[in-house]
Amino acid sequence: xxxxxxxxxxxxxxxxxxxxxxxxxxxxxxxxxxxxxxxxxxxxxxxxxxxxxxxxxxxxxxxxxxxxxxxxxxxxxxxxxxxxxxxxxxxxxxxxxxxxxxxxxxxxxxxxxxxxxxxxxxxxxxxxxxxxxxxxxxxxxxxxxxxxxxxxxxxxxxxxxxxxxxxxxxxxxxxx
Amino acid sequence: xxxxxxxxxxxxxxxxxxxxxxxxxxxxxxxxxxxxxxxxxxxxxxxxxxxxxxxxxxxxxxxxxxxxxxxxxxxxxxxxxxxxxxxxxxxxxxxxxxxxxxxxxxxxxxxxxxxxxxxxxxxxxxxxxxxxxxxxxxxxxxxxxxxxxxxxxxxxxxxxxxxxxxxxxxxxxxxxxxxxxxxxxxxxxxxxxxxxxxxxxxxxxxxxxxxxxxxxxxxxxxxxxxxxxxxxxxxxxxxxxxxxxxxxxxxxxxxxxxxxxxxxxxxxxxxxxxxxxxxxxxxxxxxxxxxxxxxxxxxxxxxxxxxxxxxxxxxxxxxxxxxxxxxxxxxxxxxxxxxxxxxxxxxxxxxxxxxxxxxxxxxxxxxxxxxxxxxxxxxxxxxxxxxxxxxxxxxxxxxxxxxxxxxxxxxxxxxxxxxxxxxxxxxxxxxxxxxxxxxxxxxxxxxxxxxxxxxxxxxxxxxxxxxxxxxxxxxxxxxxxxxxxxxxxxxxxxxxxxxxxxxxxxxxxxxxxxxxxxxxxxxxxxxxxxxxxxxxxxxxxxxxxxxxxxx
Numbered sequence: 001x002x003x004x005x006x007x008x009x010x011x012x013x014x015x016x017x018x019x020x021x022x023x024x025x026x027x028x029x030x031x032x033x034x035x036x037x038x039x040x041x042x043x044x045x046x047x048x049x050x051x052x053x054x055x056x057x058x059x060x061x062x063x064x065x066x067x068x069x070x071x072x073x074x075x076x077x078x079x080x081x082x083x084x085x086x087x088x089x090x091x092x093x094x095x096x097x098x099x100x101x102x103x104x105x106x107x108x109x110x111x112x113x114x115x116x117x118x119x120x121x122x123x124x125x126x127x128x129x130x131x132x133x134x135x136x137x138x139x140x141x142x143x144x145x146x147x148x149x150x151x152x153x154x155x156x157x158x159x160x161x162x163x164x165x166x167x168x169x170x171x172x173x174x175x176x
Numbered sequence: 177x178x179x180x181x182x183x184x185x186x187x188x189x190x191x192x193x194x195x196x197x198x199x200x201x202x203x204x205x206x207x208x209x210x211x212x213x214x215x216x217x218x219x220x221x222x223x224x225x226x227x228x229x230x231x232x233x234x235x236x237x238x239x240x241x242x243x244x245x246x247x248x249x250x251x252x253x254x255x256x257x258x259x260x261x262x263x264x265x266x267x268x269x270x271x272x273x274x275x276x277x278x279x280x281x282x283x284x285x286x287x288x289x290x291x292x293x294x295x296x297x298x299x300x301x302x303x304x305x306x307x308x309x310x311x312x313x314x315x316x317x318x319x320x321x322x323x324x325x326x327x328x329x330x331x332x333x334x335x336x337x338x339x340x341x342x343x344x345x346x347x348x349x350x351x352x353x354x355x356x357x358x359x360x361x362x363x364x365x366x367x368x369x370x371x372x373x374x375x376x377x378x379x380x381x382x383x384x385x386x387x388x389x390x391x392x393x394x395x396x397x398x399x400x401x402x403x404x405x406x407x408x409x410x411x412x413x414x415x416x417x418x419x420x421x422x423x424x425x426x427x428x429x430x431x432x433x434x435x436x437x438x439x440x441x442x443x444x445x446x447x448x449x450x451x452x453x454x455x456x457x458x459x460x461x462x463x464x465x466x467x468x469x470x471x472x473x474x475x476x477x478x479x480x481x482x483x484x485x486x487x488x489x490x491x492x493x494x495x496x497x498x499x500x501x502x503x504x505x506x507x508x509x510x511x512x513x514x515x516x517x518x519x520x521x522x523x524x525x526x527x528x529x530x531x532x533x534x535x536x537x538x539x540x541x542x543x544x545x546x547x548x549x550x551x552x553x554x555x556x557x558x559x560x561x562x563x564x565x566x567x568x569x570x571x572x573x574x575x576x577x578x579x580x581x582x583x584x585x586x587x588x589x590x591x592x593x594x595x596x597x598x599x600x601x602x603x604x605x606x607x608x609x610x611x612x613x614x615x616x617x618x619x620x621x622x623x624x625x626x627x628x629x630x631x632x633x634x635x636x637x638x639x640x641x642x643x644x645x646x647x648x649x650x651x652x653x654x655x656x657x658x659x660x661x662x663x664x665x666x667x668x669x670x671x672x673x674x675x676x677x678x679x680x681x682x683x684x685x686x687x688x689x690x691x692x693x694x695x696x697x698x699x700x701x702x703x704x705x706x707x708x709x710x711x712x713x714x715x716x717x718x719x720x721x722x723x724x725x726x727x
Contacts, residue, residue: 061449084419095449
């Protein structure tokens with residue numbers, strides 16, 4: 001599965017561990033959210049970078065004690081029409097999470113811009129579509145009405161454009 | 177009324193270009209129907225029994241003459257010469273070809289309209305009081321907030337893949353003409369003790385298979401908190417609404433299953449978690465939008481309009497129409513003109529391209545260039561001088577638009593039913609036509625008085641049968657259509673879900689059944705008592721006796 005990041009397919013340098021696999025000798029690992037909670041006292045001392053794989057029924061606010069220590073959060077889209085992870089992503093960003101936020105599962109190019117706007121910045125995507133289908137889809141609309149979301153260069157927020165002087169939007173926090 | 181600025185224009189243009197590309201890819205075969213489906217649905221294009229159906233958004237039911245003319249043009253050029261106004265204040269065209277769809281969206285964009293989010297599991301077109309800005313009982317015109325919600329909800333990245341569709345209705349008047357209590361979110365503007373205006377926010381109403389009246393989650397929400405509070409509700413729904421069964425996926429089921437108290441505390445907790453500088457209502461934006469909805473320049477007129485009174489005296493037909501189809505305007509010397517799209521024997525909510533142009537011309541000349549679509553599938557000319565009403569009526573009469581049955585037995589809400597819809601289990605339109613013919617006699621219909629008869633052709637309840645004073649639900653039993661009757665529903669401030677009367681009836685018996693129900697009412701009513709009041713006083717028993725005793 002290609003990993004799409006900053007308009008390019010890149011190599012995933014993270015190791016995604018099953019619950020029984022050891023973290024020893026690893027540099028960058030993700031663990032399941034259950035394991036993260038269960039083994040937190042050990043994992044907090046992990047010398048490399050630590051990430052977590054959430055389910056889309058995870059309660060984001062239960063994670064807040066761990067979030068500052070995390071370098072990657074992976075959110076799933078079990079079906080393309082299952083939109084729960086959009087809201088979890090938004091909550092994480094609103095709570096100040098600044099590291100990589102990765103979407104995985106069923107993702108269509110036509111959804112990419114929405115995902116970017118709620119704060120995702122990495123995507124495990126199907127190899128059915130060429131890179132240019134994704135990069136084109138990422139900038140389908142140059143305008144958006146909502147405020148307080150994440151925007152790429154060239155995207156404008158209508159309400160901020162109309163009323164100059166209002167704090168427009170935050171910069172993309174993580175350019176990973 | 178609202179006008180697009182450069183940003184609104186660009187937004188809709190980009191969206192139209194995007195759709196054209198998708199439709200081209202579909203016709204070239206590089207996009208499968210499965211892949212195209214969610215994309216076309218986000219632009220209001222359905223595949224129905226016979227053809228594509230395009231549903232066009234009419235935000236808060238308000239149209240200019242130019243827009244209405246364009247809708248007429250689309251009816252003539254791309255459909256079979258007519259369009260169907262819906263219970264969500266929209267219009268749908270039932271005979272659309274895929275190769276025309278992008279051109280139609282372009283024609284809509286030319287007059288500041290679109291079909292964005294008229295379908296799909298997203299926030300749909302916001303609806304409101306069809307007398308907004310004209311009604312005598314109104315606190316404030318709710319349409320600026322309607323426009324604010326339209327913009328905020330357009331392609332909202334967080335809320336475009338909800339568990340199910342999501343409908344918001346708002347009203348700025350104490351008498352609820354927008355059915356806010358049977359919407360996913362209903363909002364009612366009112367004033368607190370200090371005279372400030374704020375919103376009562378109600379959640380979890382709806383019709384469909386599981387009809388429910390909304391519960392109040394906030395009594396008084398200050399205006400500037402509107403958008404962030406809506407986002408908190410939407411987020412709770414998006415996270416916790418059921419996705420395992422599409423018939424249990426609306427927010428009403430969530431509210432019902434976890435309970436109103438728990439739902440309220442979830443929303444309040446979500447709302448309290450973050451400050452909302454980014455999303456709170458920008459007062460400059462609301463002021464900018466509100467300026468478009470300023471009152472037109474009403475003349476200072478006397479409450480008494482002699483030409484109008486003379487016309488009524490000399491023309492009894494006009495007098496009858498005026499009695500039912502006019503409503504009190506907030507300004508002396510003006511009236512709200514309600515055009516019934518329910519001429520006896522016609523299809524409720526349908527209008528031909530020519531009729532649309534006639535109504536557009538009348539609005540331009542007599543109603544400050546404005547028209548409204550009501551959720552009861554009628555058209556409103558909101559600001560007509562009383563002394564012009566006779567001229568308006570004459571023109572309407574020439575074009576089959578002067579049915580004098582507004583609010584009466586013939587003014588029926590009906591879904592398209594089995595004649596068009598792929599979900600329907602029975603026909604609705606022919607039932608509506610038969611009933612309206614049956615009660616076409618003016619004196620008889622007048623004697624029966626205000627009544628709402630609503631017809632749905634399946635349990636999805638698009639014809640609002642649950643909230644009809646008399647509701648008719650078309651079902652299918654072993655290949656035969658049959659019709660279940662409910663009584664006592666209401667969609668206004670005293671909202672209620674109707675009660676099923678008993679076993680259903682065959683297609684051809686329905687007009688007789690309705691007649692028996694109305695005869696029972698006439699026999700039992702107290703002086704001046706409307707149908708709903710009589711039903712609430714005497715209950716279902718006398719009606720059951722009338723229908724089932726003999727059998």
